[in-house]
Amino acid sequence: MPARTPDVDIGALTGLIGYMLRRAQIAVFQDVFRAFAEVGIRPAQFSVLTVIAHNPGRTQSQVAAALGIKRTNFVALIDSLERRGLAERRPAPSDRRSHALHLTEAGRMTVRRLNRMVEKLEAGMIRRIGRHRRAVLLDLLARLSEP
Numbered sequence: 001m002p003a004r005t006p007d008v009d010i011g012a013l014t015g016l017i018g019y020m021l022r023r024a025q026i027a028v029f030q031d032v033f034r035a036f037a038e039v040g041i042r043p044a045q046f047s048v049l050t051v052i053a054h055n056p057g058r059t060q061s062q063v064a065a066a067l068g069i070k071r072t073n074f075v076a077l078i079d080s081l082e083r084r085g086l087a088e089r090r091p092a093p094s095d096r097r098s099h100a101l102h103l104t105e106a107g108r109m110t111v112r113r114l115n116r117m118v119e120k121l122e123a124g125m126i127r128r129i130g131r132h133r134r135a136v137l138l139d140l141l142a143r144l145s146e147p
Helices: 011-015 017-037 043-054 060-067 071-083 105-129 131-145
Strands: 087-091 099-103
Touching (some): 043 071, 043 087, 043 099, 060 071, 060 099, 071 087, 105 131
């Protein structure tokens, strides 16, 4: 995220939740992109791998809906993970027209590696805001995410 120029007045923007949330997201994602670059994974791919790891056998539709990813975007995302040998589609036992998603062994190893990276990134953020503030921030973000 580019540093703000001290002599530029950005007005009421610093008091707007959406603006400050976006600035924080950009700052956090820069660190995530940098860390994940060595594995060649993007944050959306990490999210999908994480959900599949915790919910093996769920259908593409279920995982896409859980993450709020449009079906067309999700298919391309799964295609890329499958080409890399990290995830695989199998016929869903309950509906052969659907695909159940599973991680491969390489996918499970990659998720473990990414989780170690995320733990370090989270620890850095906790150092900056404090453990108690982290809990408060997560609660507030969850409230903003509710319909």
